[in-house]
Every structure is written in structure tokens, then in C-alpha cells.
Amino acid sequence: MESRRDYLNRLADIDARIEQARVGPDVVLARAAGLLAGRAGCRVDEAHAHLLEMAAEQGRAAQEVAAELLAAAESRTRVGPDRLRAVVEGTFGEAPRADRGLGRPVSGLRPAPADWAAVVQQVLDVTPGRHVVLVPVRRGTGGLAGTGAEGGGVADPEIEGAGTAGADTGNPCVGVGDGGGGATAADSEDVEDSEDVEDYVFVAVSPSVVDMSGRRGAQIVGRRVSEIYPAIVGGVVWEAWRDAIADGTPREVGPISYVSPADHAPVDVSLTVRVHPIGDGLLNSWVRHDEEMRLSERMAYTERLGNLGWGEWDLVTGKIIWSEGLYRIYERDPADGPMPSEESEALTLPEDVPLRLQAVERFGRGEAVDMVYRIRIGGGIKHIRAIADADRDSDGRPVKVYGIIQDVTARETSRVRLTEVERQLREHRRSLAAEHRLTVQLQQIVLPVPDAPVDLPGLRFAVRYMPAEQASRVGGDWYHAAVAGDGSVILAVGDIAGHGLHAAASMARLRHALDALTVTTTSRPAELLSFLNRLLYSGSPAADAMPVTATAAVARYDPSTGELVWAQAGHPAPLRTRGGVTAELNRPRGPLLGAFPDARYTTATTTLRPGDLLLFYTDGLIEQRDRSMEEGLAPVVATLDRISAEGGEHPLADLLAQLHHANPDDDACILVARPLAPPGGGAEQGGDGHG
Amino acid sequence: MDAVSIGTAVQDTLDVVLRGEIDFTNAAWIGQTVRTAVADRRPASVRVEMAEVAFLDSAGVGVLVEIMKAAEAAGAAFRVEHPSSRVLDQLRTAGLLAAFGLA
Numbered sequence: 001m002e003s004r005r006d007y008l009n010r011l012a013d014i015d016a017r018i019e020q021a022r023v024g025p026d027v028v029l030a031r032a033a034g035l036l037a038g039r040a041g042c043r044v045d046e047a048h049a050h051l052l053e054m055a056a057e058q059g060r061a062a063q064e065v066a067a068e069l070l071a072a073a074e075s076r077t078r079v080g081p082d083r084l085r086a087v088v089e090g091t092f093g094e095a096p097r098a099d100r101g102l103g104r105p106v107s108g109l110r111p112a113p114a115d116w117a118a119v120v121q122q123v124l125d126v127t128p129g130r131h132v133v134l135v136p137v138r139r140g141t142g143g144l145a146g147t148g149a150e151g152g153g154v155a156d157p158e159i160e161g162a163g164t165a166g167a168d169t170g171n172p173c174v175g176v177g178d179g180g181g182g183a184t185a186a187d188s189e190d191v192e193d194s195e196d197v198e199d200y201v202f203v204a205v206s207p208s209v210v211d212m213s214g215r216r217g218a219q220i221v222g223r224r225v226s227e228i229y230p231a232i233v234g235g236v237v238w239e240a241w242r243d244a245i246a247d248g249t250p251r252e253v254g255p256i257s258y259v260s261p262a263d264h265a266p267v268d269v270s271l272t273v274r275v276h277p278i279g280d281g282l283l284n285s286w287v288r289h290d291e292e293m294r295l296s297e298r299m300a301y302t303e304r305l306g307n308l309g310w311g312e313w314d315l316v317t318g319k320i321i322w323s324e325g326l327y328r329i330y331e332r333d334p335a336d337g338p339m340p341s342e343e344s345e346a347l348t349l350p351e352d353v354p355l356r357l358q359a360v361e362r363f364g365r366g367e368a369v370d371m372v373y374r375i376r377i378g379g380g381i382k383h384i385r386a387i388a389d390a391d392r393d394s395d396g397r398p399v400k401v402y403g404i405i406q407d408v409t410a411r412e413t414s415r416v417r418l419t420e421v422e423r424q425l426r427e428h429r430r431s432l433a434a435e436h437r438l439t440v441q442l443q444q445i446v447l448p449v450p451d452a453p454v455d456l457p458g459l460r461f462a463v464r465y466m467p468a469e470q471a472s473r474v475g476g477d478w479y480h481a482a483v484a485g486d487g488s489v490i491l492a493v494g495d496i497a498g499h500g501l502h503a504a505a506s507m508a509r510l511r512h513a514l515d516a517l518t519v520t521t522t523s524r525p526a527e528l529l530s531f532l533n534r535l536l537y538s539g540s541p542a543a544d545a546m547p548v549t550a551t552a553a554v555a556r557y558d559p560s561t562g563e564l565v566w567a568q569a570g571h572p573a574p575l576r577t578r579g580g581v582t583a584e585l586n587r588p589r590g591p592l593l594g595a596f597p598d599a600r601y602t603t604a605t606t607t608l609r610p611g612d613l614l615l616f617y618t619d620g621l622i623e624q625r626d627r628s629m630e631e632g633l634a635p636v637v638a639t640l641d642r643i644s645a646e647g648g649e650h651p652l653a654d655l656l657a658q659l660h661h662a663n664p665d666d667d668a669c670i671l672v673a674r675p676l677a678p679p680g681g682g683a684e685q686g687g688d689g690h691g
Numbered sequence: 692m693d694a695v696s697i698g699t700a701v702q703d704t705l706d707v708v709l710r711g712e713i714d715f716t717n718a719a720w721i722g723q724t725v726r727t728a729v730a731d732r733r734p735a736s737v738r739v740e741m742a743e744v745a746f747l748d749s750a751g752v753g754v755l756v757e758i759m760k761a762a763e764a765a766g767a768a769f770r771v772e773h774p775s776s777r778v779l780d781q782l783r784t785a786g787l788l789a790a791f792g793l794a
Contacts, residue, residue: 591786
């Protein structure tokens with residue numbers, strides 16, 4: 001396959017580069033230190049120090065020792081490329097090539113066993129995955145099949161260190177290289193004769209192998225299978241080994257159930273074992289199904305729970321790997337494989353492209369990326385949180401990019417929704433404030449309140465309107481003071497039930513109707529109320545569901561006589577103050593407006609004298625929820641009494657200044673008036689014009 | 692407790708029990724509730740129990756008028772019972788005692 005050829009090419013490239021680098025003594029020393037470090041699993045500088053120490057002990061130049069070490073090592077790896085190829089192909093399970101001879105992939109190249117075992121170990125050291133290589137032990141010889149007990153010693157437990165050779169040149173892994181030289185093609189018949197195999201011994205183990213008893217590579221190499229894995233002896237794997245040796249063909253066994261020896265808690269695991277004949281031995285790879293299942297299930301579960309997916313992009317090979325979760329997030333069929341990166345980038349919403357570019361820039365600086373952006377998938381929009389980091393080479397160039405992708409749409413959506421609700425609340429608050437302003441403005445337009453007392457024929461009046469503090473409660477209080485068509489003066493106050501724009505609009509309608517009626521139709525208070533009642537009763541409240549009723553008091557003042565005729569519709573009677581004493585005028589009958597289709601209103605008549613004060617009010621002035629109406633009225637009466645008794649020059653202005661808004665929850669309207677001329681044409685006229 | 696509850700109609704009388712403060716904040720809702728009940732049950736009379744009402748504002752008075760109109764439209768008698776003296780004063784001022792059966 002392509003990737004395998006690439007991999008082999010890369011191996012060759014590396015080799016070639018190493019060849020080119022084989023120059024000065026320093027390089028030799030460095031290489032030897034590197035080799036040593038690789039074998040011993042220590043750091044390069046430690047290996048380097050060890051080499052120098054060794055050289056000092058032997059009284060030789062360090063480079064010389066290093067060259068010797070390399071020569072010893074390379075004497076076995078000189079044929080390396082072919083052997084590497086063999087092992088790599090064995091590992092990846094490529095079918096034997098025709099030119100190698102069917103079923104005998106590597107026989108012609110079979111090297112000396114000890115040498116071979118060391119090479120295999122080297123390969124396993126750098127090959128991903130978990131593999132072991134074992135060779136058969138022949139009955140009767142007590143030694144290894146095909147090697148002769150005397151020669152290799154690979155099976156000798158003493159050489160456990162084969163994969164971790166020390167610097168000591170006496171170490172078997174360096175020194176015994178040619179010991180098994182006889183075991184080459186000449187032994188091929190022996191290999192086929194698998195019947196006399198009595199055991200197998202491990203000659204190479206991947207560094208990542210940890211068996212179920214906790215043994216690692218170095219503790220396994222050199223041990224016999226019967227010794228550490230007795231359960232295998234005679235079992236299906238054992239048979240597979242025998243058959244593989246017999247026919248030289250790779251095979252797979254399993255899934256099989258394997259119970260580990262009881263030195264630790266016995267564990268029953270399910271395995272698939274792959275067996276490849278290589279050289280004189282067998283390369284074994286295995287997959288623990290339970291583990292894999294457990295891991296992949298757990299991973300899938302985690303992915304599902306967290307709406308997560310992960311991906312990898314190998315920049316060297318160009319290979320992209322997607323997890324199951326990633327396919328789910330991108331709504332892509334796993335059968336189609338991962339989406340090419342340019343395609344997945346194209347899903348980003350145009351508005352979020354700058355975000356991505358910023359992230360790429362950060363990534364370029366060597367930083368990990370954590371960003372949220374939006375992609376368009378299947379007609380919908382998903383919010384994606386991406387966390388990306390890379391494996392980098394020593395120059396900081398990314399070699400492999402890892403990404404964790406989380407679908408945070410739900411979270412983002414609720415966040416967005418919350419923001420939207422907040423916005424609406426703010427808007428609502430603004431619109432309430434706007435309604436308040438509008439209501440107040442409407443009230444001011446419909447009901448302009450003069451800021452100083454105003455003179456009408458024979459009468460001076462002043463008005464104060466006190467809007468409710470709360471926006472929604474600004475309501476429908478109104479007043480009217482004007483000369484009627486017959487020259488009389490009409491004074492009125494009213495109160496529309498309810499508050500807000502609707503009440504204000506009703507108020508406007510009622511007040512304008514009153515104004516028109518007084519000019520064109522009648523100045524009689526009872527008739528006026530009757531008309532207003534009909535107007536209100538017929539007006540449909542359906543549009544707003546708020547009941548439309550209203551109260552009002554209407555008076556007609558005759559400036560020539562001082563006579564005051566008045567009527568009311570469910571409204572408090574006006575107060576008259578005379579000589580420091582305040583009293584409600586006797587109240588004629590009359591129900592509130594809008595309740596009955598044919599309500600009848602009667603009138604009462606009184607006469608105003610000079611010095612009298614007359615107060616019309618709406619109940620916002622006195623209405624308090626925890627007091628009776630009499631109690632609420634008392635301070636108003638006291639104020640009127642006092643101002644009247646004081647006999648000041650500006651009683652109307654004083655009154656407006658001193659009457660308080662008892663109920664800030666409701667609006668209130670007060671109209672105060674006093675006659676300017678005594679009835680019957682007295683001399684007193686107008687005063688100073690300021691009330 | 693809700694400001695309004697509708698009792699089961701006994702002998703064709705729909706009992707409407709109002710409580711607390713009846714004002715512009717709940718008037719529209721109370722009116723709607725009672726209108727619906729009257730339309731559904733078609734009682735011969737509607738009785739509004741006011742003993743637990745502490746306060747009415749102008750919208751509260753308005754909603755009583757609305758209930759009265761709904762009863763009239765359904766051909767039912769209408770009366771208000773046990774208002775506090777404060778509420779009675781308000782209803783007197785509004786000119787509603789006779790119509791509410793309180794005169």
C-alpha cells in the first residue's frame with residue numbers, strides 16, 4: 001500500500017541521511033551515544049558521558065571506542081534495509097511477494113539468530129503497537145530450533161538484555177553477533193519439521209508490551225512460553241505457531257479466551273492473535289478485544305455525552321483521522337471518510353472567518369488554539385468549539401495536528417436566547433418609559449396645565465396635575481375650565497378608571513366632547529353628564545379589556561349672579577371654604593359614567609361669595625389604601641381652612657403649593673377657583689392678577 | 692389566595708368571591724375571569740362577595756360595573772354583598788348602591 005511504501009521510503013531517507021552524516025569523529029561519537037541511548041533507554045547526554053567514562057577507563061580516545069561500538073552494531077545492521085523491510089512487511093501483514101517464493105517470505109535472507117534477534121528488537125523498539133517475536137525450542141536439543149543450542153544463546157535467559165545492550169562490548173548483544181552463523185538456508189528443512197518443537201522462547205518484545213502479570217519487555221525476553229504463559233501450551237495459539245512454522249504462512253487466531261496465570265487475580269480476556277513467520281521465529285501481534293471495546297465504548301460514550309469529537313491530521317502523511325463523534329457533529333457518513341480540511345473550513349460562516357484566521361495565526365506562533373465559531377451544516381448552523389494543538393519538531397514546525405471539537409450549539413443557543421430575552425426586557429423597559437413619556441406628553445397636549453392662575457369672567461382658577469410616579473399608572477385625570485357658548489363658566493374635573501395610554505386616550509375623548517358640548521349644545525351640568533355617560537357607555541371596551549368607566553364633577557358658574565349649579569357622576573363633591581371653614585357641597589345623585597345606558601343626573605345649586613374658595617379634586621389627592629375617605633380628606637380640609645383663615649393675597653397659589661399628593665401611586669388633579677367679583681356687581685375686581 | 696375565585700353555582704347563583712385589593716393591576720384579569728364564568732354557566736343570578744376586599748381603586752369599581760353588565764347581558768340578577776364600610780363609601784360615591792343591591 002501507498003503508506004507502507006512511503007514509510008519504507010522514509011526509512012530509506014533517514015538511512016541515507018545518516019550515511020551522509022557519517023563523517024567526523026564528533027559525529028561518530030554522537031551517533032554512538034544516540035545508539036547507546038536508544039538501546040539503554042537512557043538520555044543521549046547520559047550515554048555520551050558513559051562513553052567518555054568508558055574510554056577513560058580503557059585509556060583510549062572516546063571516538064575510537066565509539067567507532068568500535070558502531071562497527072559492532074553496524075556489522076549486524078549492514079544488511080539492515082532488507083531485514084527492516086522483512087520485519088516491517090511482516091508486521092503490517094503484506095502478502096509475500098512472488099519473487100520471494102510463496103510462503104517463504106524471508107527464508108533466503110535469514111540472518112544469524114542472535115544478530116537477527118537484536119535487529120528485530122531494534123525494529124520493535126521503533127515500531128508502534130505491541131508485538132513479540134518468539135522462536136521455537138526443539139525437543140532433545142534443549143535449544144532453539146534451527147540455531148543449535150550451542151550457537152546462538154538467544155534463548156539463554158542470561159541475555160535478557162538483548163534489547164537493552166549496555167556499553168560493555170562484552171555484552172552478548174554486541175559480542176555474539178556471529179555465533180549462530182550456521183543457521184541459514186541449510187536449516188530450512190528443520191523449520192518445516194515442526195513436530196519436535198517443545199517450547200518457544202521470546203527473543204524480542206515491543207517496549208510497550210506489559211503482560212497481564214505486569215511483566216515488561218526486558219522481563220519477557222529470553223523466557224520460555226511454558227514458563228511464564230503455561231496456559232498457552234497446547235492451546236489454539238500454540239497450534240497456530242506450529243502450523244505457521246510448518247507452512248510459513250501468516251494466520252490469525254481468535255477471538256480466543258485467555259485466562260492469565262493465577263499469580264495475580266485471574267483475568268479472562270478475549271484476544272485475537274496474529275501470527276507471522278519471520279526468519280526463524282514468529283511475530284505475534286494481538287488485540288485485546290475487551291480493552292479495545294471498553295476503550296472505544298467509553299470514548300464513544302464520552303463523545304456523545306459531551307457532544308465531542310476528536311481528529312488528527314498528520315502533516316507528514318497528509319492523513320486525517322476522525323472519531324465517531326466528529327462524524328456525528330459534521331453529520332457525515334463515516335463511510336465517506338474524514339472531510340478534507342479545505343472542505344470543512346469552507347463550512348465556516350463568512351462572519352466567523354476572521355476568527356478562524358486569527359486562530360491560524362496564533363497556531364502559527366506555536367500556541368494552542370481554543371475558539372468558538374459557527375459552521376453551516378445541513379441547512380442549520382452549529383456553534384463549534386475547537387481546541388487544537390500540534391506535535392512539533394525541534395524547529396517548532398507542526399508535524400501532527402490534534403483537534404478536539406465540541407458542538408456547543410445548545411449552550412450557545414441558550415446563551416443567545418438569554419441575551420435576546422434580556423434585550424426584550426430592556427426594550428420593554430424602554431417602551432414602558434416611552435409610554436410614560438408619551439402618556440405625560442399626551443396629557444400635556446390634551447390637557448395643557450397653566451402654570452399660573454387664569455382669569456375667566458368673574459372667576460379665577462388654578463390647576464395642578466400630579467402624575468403618578470409609576471409609568472403605568474399615569475392615568476386619565478382631567479379638568480376643564482372654559483367659557484360656555486352662553487357666557488357661563490364651566491368648571492369640571494374627571495377621572496377615567498384605569499391608567500396608561502388607553503385611559504389617557506379616553507380622557508382626551510371625554511374632555512373634548514365636554515368642550516364641544518358646552519360650546520354647541522348645553523351648559524347644564526346634568527345634561528352634559530348624561531351626554532358623556534352615553535358616549536362612554538356606547539364606547540366599546542373590547543379593544544383593551546379594561547373596563548371604561550369614569551367619574552366627573554361638572555359645574556356651571558354664572559358670573560352675573562355668582563350662582564353655581566353642579567352635578568356629579570360618581571365623583572367626590574367639591575369642597576367650599578368660607579371664612580376658614582370647609583365643607584363638601586351637598587351632593588346631587590348621579591352614578592359614574594359608563595355604567596348604565598340611561599343614567600340620570602340631578603343638580604345642586606349654591607352661591608359663591610367673595611373670599612370663598614372652591615376645590616374640585618380627583619381621588620388621587622386623598623385616596624390612601626389604609627385610610628377611610630374622611631381621614632384622607634382631613635389634611636386637605638385643614639389646609640383649605642388655614643389658607644382661608646389667613647386671608648392671604650394669593651390663596652390659589654398657596655393652595656396648590658400646600659396640597660400634597662397623598663397617593664403617589666395614582667395621579668391627581670386639583671382645580672381651585674374663587675370668584676373675582678361679588679355677586680350683584682360689587683366693586684372688588686381682579687386683585688393683582690396672581691390669585 | 693387569588694383575588695378572585697368562582698364558587699360552584701348553587702341554585703343557579705354564581706358566587707364570585709373577591710379578596711384583597713382590587714385595582715388596575717388585576718382588574719382586567721378579574722373581569723375576564725368572571726365574564727367567562729357567566730357566559731359558561733348562564734346563572735340566574737350573580738353574587739359578588741366583598742367581605743375580604745380591603746380596597747378598590749377606580750379600576751376596581753370599574754370591574755364591578757363590568758361584572759354587573761355581564762350579568763345583565765346574561766339576564767341574571769346581580770348583587771354585591773358585605774362590602775367594608777370603606778368600600779361601601781366608595782360605592783356610594785360612585786352612585787352604585789342601588790344597582791348593586793346595597794341601597
